[in-house]
Amino acid sequence: xxxxxxxxxxxxxxxxxxxxxxxxxxxxxxxxxxxxxxxxxxxxxxxxxxxxxxxxxxxxxxxxxxxxxxxxxxxxxxxxxxx
Amino acid sequence: xxxxxxxxxxxxxxxxxxxxxxxxxxxxxxxxxxxxxxxxxxxxxxxxxxxxxxxxxxxxxxxxxxxxxxxxxxxxxxxxxxxxxxxxxxxxxxxxxxxxxxxxxxxxxxxxxxxxxxxxxxxxxxxxxxxxxxxxxxxxxxxxxxxxxxxxxxxxxxxxxxxxxxxxxxxxxxxxxxxxxxxxxxxxxxxxxxxxxxxxxxxxxxxxxxxxxxxxxxxxxxxxxxxxxxxxx
Numbered sequence: 001x002x003x004x005x006x007x008x009x010x011x012x013x014x015x016x017x018x019x020x021x022x023x024x025x026x027x028x029x030x031x032x033x034x035x036x037x038x039x040x041x042x043x044x045x046x047x048x049x050x051x052x053x054x055x056x057x058x059x060x061x062x063x064x065x066x067x068x069x070x071x072x073x074x075x076x077x078x079x080x081x082x083x
Numbered sequence: 084x085x086x087x088x089x090x091x092x093x094x095x096x097x098x099x100x101x102x103x104x105x106x107x108x109x110x111x112x113x114x115x116x117x118x119x120x121x122x123x124x125x126x127x128x129x130x131x132x133x134x135x136x137x138x139x140x141x142x143x144x145x146x147x148x149x150x151x152x153x154x155x156x157x158x159x160x161x162x163x164x165x166x167x168x169x170x171x172x173x174x175x176x177x178x179x180x181x182x183x184x185x186x187x188x189x190x191x192x193x194x195x196x197x198x199x200x201x202x203x204x205x206x207x208x209x210x211x212x213x214x215x216x217x218x219x220x221x222x223x224x225x226x227x228x229x230x231x232x233x234x235x236x237x238x239x240x241x242x243x244x245x246x247x248x249x250x251x252x253x254x255x256x257x258x259x260x261x262x263x264x265x266x267x268x269x270x271x272x273x274x275x276x277x278x279x280x281x282x283x284x285x286x287x288x289x290x291x292x293x294x295x296x297x298x299x300x301x302x303x304x305x306x307x308x309x310x311x312x313x314x315x316x
C-alpha cells in the first residue's frame with residue numbers, strides 16, 4: 001500500500017482573490033514582509049497497490065480527472081510505501 | 084414537437100423546484116425531475132441543470148456532480164445535439180464536464196453576490212435568445228453566486244468571440260458593458276456562453292427567478308420561450 005500526498009496549486013497566471021484577502025490580514029497583524037500569498041489544497045489518501053508504477057498512474061488519473069482542474073491548477077504528489 | 088423539459092436534481096440543488104414551477108405552472112409545458120443517480124432521461128428534449136450547491140460545492144463547484152450517473156447521459160444527449168441549459172451551479176457543472184470551455188473562479192470581491200443585474204444579449208440568433216425583443220437593450224435577471232468569475236485562456240476567449248459564443252454580458256440598463264457593472268470580475272463581463280454547435284447554454288444569472296410577474300420581473304421568460312418556440316415551430 002502507498003500513502004499519497006497531493007498538493008494542488010493555482011497556476012501562477014491565475015489570480016487568487018482568496019490569497020490576496022488573507023494577505024490583507026497579515027498586514028493588519030503587522031507582518032510587513034509577507035508577499036504573494038497563494039492558497040492551494042492538500043489532499044492525502046491511501047492507494048491499495050503494491051506496484052509503484054500502477055499506484056502513480058492511478059494517482060495521476062485521480063488528479064487529472066477530479067482533484068485538480070488543469071485549466072487553472074497544477075498538482076504534485078509524493079507516494080510513500082506503507083507496510 | 085411538444086417540448087418536454089427535464090430538471091436534474093443533484094444533492095444540494097436548490098433551484099430545481101423554481102425551474103419546474105416556471106415550466107409547468109407559468110409556461111404550461113410538460114416537465115419532469117431527473118434524479119442524479121438515474122441514467123434514464125425519460126424522453127425529455129430539453130435538460131435544465133439547475134442552480135444550487137451540488138455535493139456541497141466540495142473540491143470545486145460542479146466537480147463532483149460532473150461524475151454522477153445522470154451526467155453521462157446528459158453529456159451523450161448534448162453531444163447528439165440535445166438542448167441543455169445550465170443555470171448558475173448548472174453552468175459550473177457544464178464547465179467541469181467539458182461541455183463548455185473555461186472555469187469559474189471565486190468572485191473578485193470574495194463576496195457572495197445576490198442581486199438583480201442587467202444583461203446585454205450579444206447573440207440573439209441562438210435557440211435560447213430568439214424571443215428576446217430586439218428593442219430590449221438589456222434584460223433584468225438576478226444573480227446569486229460566490230464563484231461566477233469566468234476565466235479562460237486568451238485563445239479560448241478569442242474563439243468564443245470569433246464564433247459568437249458569448250451570449251450574455253453584464254451591462255447597465257441600457258446594455259452598455261463596462262467594468263463598473265461587472266459583479267464578479269468575469270473576463271469580458273461574460274455572464275453566459277454557448278457551445279460551438281449552439282445547443283448548450285451556460286449562464287450564471289437565474290432566468291427561472293425572473294418569470295413570475297408577482298415577483299416584479301419576467302425577462303427570464305424570454306429564454307424559456309425561445310427554447311419552446313424553437314421546438315414547436
